[in-house]
Amino acid sequence: MNVWFAASEAMPLVKTGGLADVVGALPKSLLKRGVDVTVVLPKYGEIAASFTEDAVTLDTFHVSLGWRSQYCGLQEITVDGVRFLLIDNEFYFNRGSLYGYGDEAERFAFFCFAFMEALGRAERLPDIVHCHDWQTGLIPFLLRTRYAYNPALRDIRTVFTIHNLMYQGVFSRDLLKDLLSAGDDLFGEDGLEFYGAGSCMKAALRYADKLTTVSPTYALEIQTGEYGERLDGVLRQRAGDLKGIVNGIDTDIFDPMNDSHLKVPYRNSLSKKRQNKSALQEELGLPVDESVPLIGIVSRLVGQKGIDLIGEALPGLMEEKLQIVVLGAGDPGFEAMLRDAVCRYPGKLAVWFGFNEGLARRIYAAADMFLMPSRFEPCGLSQLISLRYRTVPIVRETGGLRDTVEAYNEFTGEGDGFSFGPASAHDLLYTVRRALSFYEDADTWKRIVMNGAKKDCGWDGSSKQYQQLYRELLIG
Numbered sequence: 001m002n003v004w005f006a007a008s009e010a011m012p013l014v015k016t017g018g019l020a021d022v023v024g025a026l027p028k029s030l031l032k033r034g035v036d037v038t039v040v041l042p043k044y045g046e047i048a049a050s051f052t053e054d055a056v057t058l059d060t061f062h063v064s065l066g067w068r069s070q071y072c073g074l075q076e077i078t079v080d081g082v083r084f085l086l087i088d089n090e091f092y093f094n095r096g097s098l099y100g101y102g103d104e105a106e107r108f109a110f111f112c113f114a115f116m117e118a119l120g121r122a123e124r125l126p127d128i129v130h131c132h133d134w135q136t137g138l139i140p141f142l143l144r145t146r147y148a149y150n151p152a153l154r155d156i157r158t159v160f161t162i163h164n165l166m167y168q169g170v171f172s173r174d175l176l177k178d179l180l181s182a183g184d185d186l187f188g189e190d191g192l193e194f195y196g197a198g199s200c201m202k203a204a205l206r207y208a209d210k211l212t213t214v215s216p217t218y219a220l221e222i223q224t225g226e227y228g229e230r231l232d233g234v235l236r237q238r239a240g241d242l243k244g245i246v247n248g249i250d251t252d253i254f255d256p257m258n259d260s261h262l263k264v265p266y267r268n269s270l271s272k273k274r275q276n277k278s279a280l281q282e283e284l285g286l287p288v289d290e291s292v293p294l295i296g297i298v299s300r301l302v303g304q305k306g307i308d309l310i311g312e313a314l315p316g317l318m319e320e321k322l323q324i325v326v327l328g329a330g331d332p333g334f335e336a337m338l339r340d341a342v343c344r345y346p347g348k349l350a351v352w353f354g355f356n357e358g359l360a361r362r363i364y365a366a367a368d369m370f371l372m373p374s375r376f377e378p379c380g381l382s383q384l385i386s387l388r389y390r391t392v393p394i395v396r397e398t399g400g401l402r403d404t405v406e407a408y409n410e411f412t413g414e415g416d417g418f419s420f421g422p423a424s425a426h427d428l429l430y431t432v433r434r435a436l437s438f439y440e441d442a443d444t445w446k447r448i449v450m451n452g453a454k455k456d457c458g459w460d461g462s463s464k465q466y467q468q469l470y471r472e473l474l475i476g
Contacts, residue, residue, distance in 0.1 A: 001470055003030065004126040005039045006115050008108065008135035009098060011250075012079065013047045016098050017300075018247070018381045019163050022214070023132060025250040026466070027082045029459035033467050038126070040118065042111055043075060043086035045094035051077060055086065059121050063113045065106065066178045072114045074121070087114045105171040108200070109179040112138040116147055125152060128470050130159045134169030137204035138180070144207045145186065157473040160208035162201075164378050165222050165229045166304070169200030195230065205234050209473055211242040212466075214379035215400030219244030227376055245466060246403050247379040248459035254364075254388050261361040266390075268453055270446060273365065273390055280366035284350035286323050293322045293439050295432070296367030296391065298360045298382055301330030301338070306373030306396060311337045312425030313432075318345045320436060324371075325363055326351045364389040368445075369435055373420075373428050377401045383417070384457040390449050393417040394435055396428075404455075408438065408448050416452035 009015055011024030027037035043052070055075040062069045073088030087093070092107045101107065116139065119125065131139050140158040147153050173187055176198040180186070190206060192198040205211060213219045219242055221227040223235045235242060257267050263279040266272035274290040281288045299305045310317075311334070317324065326338060326349070338351045352359060364370070370386035372395045379400030383393040387404075395401040397419045408415030418435045420427040438444050 001034070001128070001467075001474070002036045002124060002126045003038070003128040003130055003470060004119075005037060005130050005132065006112075006136040006139055007039065007041060007132040008111070010039055010041055010084075011253075013041065013051055013084065014044050014098065018379070019133060021249065021381055022163070022247050025248065025253075025459055026463060028080060028250070029248070029463035030467065031081060033463060035467055035470070038083045038085055040085045040087065040115055042093040043073075043088040044098060045090075045096075046098065047086075051079060052086070058085075059118075061117060061121070063110060063117055064181075065110055065113060066181055070110060072110075072117065074114075074118050085118060087111055087118070089114070105169070105175055105200075106179060108135040108169070109138060109176075112136060112142060115139055116142050119153060119156070120147075120150065126156060127474055128157050128159060130161065130466075131204060131208065132161050133163045134167055134199075134201040134204075136160075137169060137200035137202075139204075140208040141192070141203035141206070146180075157210075158208045159210045159212060159469065159473070160204040162211065162213040162222070162378070165201070165213075165227070165231065168194075168202070168229065168231070170194055170197050171200075173198050199231075202231060202234060205231060205238060209241070210469060211235075211238055212469070213242070213244050215246045215403045216244035217402045218376075218378045218399040221376065221399060243465075243469065244403075245462050245469075246400055247381060247384070248462050249381055249384045249388065249457050251388065251458040254361075254385050254457075256365055256389050259361055259365070261358040262365050263362075266365075268390065268450065270390070270449065276362065277366040277368070280325065280362050281323070283362070284325060284352070286325075286350050287347050293368045293436055294366060295322060295324045295369045295371050295394075296363040296386075297324065297326045297328070297371050298363055299326075299328045299372070301328045301334040303331070304375055304377075305330075306375050306423065306428075307331070307334045307337075309373045309423060309425045309428050310371070311341075313429040314341055314345075316425075316429045317432060318348050320433065322348070322436065324349050325367065327354075327356065327359055327363055329354050364391055367391045368439060369394050369418075369432075371432070372396070372401060373423070374398060374401060375423050380404070387416060387452040387455055388457050390453060392435065392445075392448055392452065394431055395419050396423060397421045404457075406451075408451075410438070410444075413447055414451065416448060416455060 007023040009020040075086040187193040264275040377399040405417040420431040
């Protein structure tokens with residue numbers, strides 16, 4: 001079985017978020033199952049030269065994009081046993097960052113067309129094309145429209161994975177018609193039309209053979225008006241082709257026993273874990289005290305992540321015997337709120353604005369609890385990393401958080417975290433206080449931590465589900 005992934009980022013080459021972790025780890029797990037995987041990615045300027053210095057140029061050609069004719073190089077590298085094809089065009093991809101430009105529609109339309117041209121030049125065609133998020137959403141559309149005339153591509157099946165339905169690649173109809181050389185016939189209700197504009201995400205939802213998203217609960221949630229981002233009707237129509245498969249993490253990368261960012265390696269030793277707590281407290285200027293419960297937050301500081309709930313609950317949280325460490329960046333209002341809180345609660349709260357992979361790992365390792373009060377969360381990786389680092393997650397019951405964290409039951413002794421339902425500061429505060437009450441009992445806390453240690457946070461089970469989905473597509 002031969003599968004090509006199309007994605008806008010992938011570890012270890014380039015990353016802005018969880019998408020890169022998934023596209024980096026899932027192919028490695030599929031390779032172990034005998035699936036031949038190639039990952040197709042833009043050749044960004046941010047990709048380290050150490051990855052590309054031995055790249056082999058397989059082909060060069062021009063891509064037609066409306067009235068434009070743009071150069072494209074197709075380069076091949078192998079990283080950690082995974083074959084990558086890099087789409088090379090410096091005008092579109094050799095920039096200061098991956099996203100956030102005024103010509104996003106043109107950049108990723110070019111990537112999708114270049115992907116299709118690369119397919120047509122492949123010595124061995126894939127059986128399945130697996131696309132990820134809106135940046136690749138035009139590929140299933142192009143395969144069934146513009147390139148439908150090519151008999152060599154006719155039998156290729158497509159899977160499209162929704163990593164976050166909020167980000168849809170919505171652009172004006174005129175712009176997309178220009179880039180795609182498309183007429184009004186492709187912008188009807190059953191096409192790309194989206195409330196007077198055009199949606200790259202909707203293109204994939206309409207034209208891909210199978211749809212997946214990153215947790216079973218999120219697959220149900222996005223079929224409702226509350227979470228469906230105005231695409232819930234389309235998703236209900238495709239419900240029979242939609243499957244939720246929870247993400248995993250790369251347990252080789254996220255391994256507290258072999259993590260060079262940590263002061264003290266550990267597996268299940270809580271005493272060694274607490275040594276990392278002391279080191280982090282010292283690093284961030286907090287009073288060094290292993291007995292004080294430490295809550296970690298590594299997150300984008302945006303509304304989706306429930307940062308407003310944390311802000312509302314903060315006065316009550318600061319009354320408790322605890323410390324909170326935050327790593328993240330995002331909404332200026334939330335950043336200002338946290339800056340003010342650091343001044344108001346010295347010795348209780350430390351905040352590092354931006355992202356730092358090493359510091360993130362040290363927070364996962366040092367924290368006793370990890371807080372994720374997301375208003376919605378397609379899957380979430382932080383709670384899985386937390387469990388891997390023997391840190392107890394406190395989450396809101398939504399999306400993948402609900403599917404991966406089992407609330408602790410003091411009567412049965414089962415459960416590996418704490419959760420709450422309503423998106424309210426009151427429920428957040430109550431749940432944190434409940435977790436703190438169990439933390440005071442060392443035996444109970446160790447039981448909760450060890451329950452989490454038994455959970456498989458890796459990709460093996462999920463990659464098996466993807467492999468089965470591919471087989472079902474090929475059988476027809």
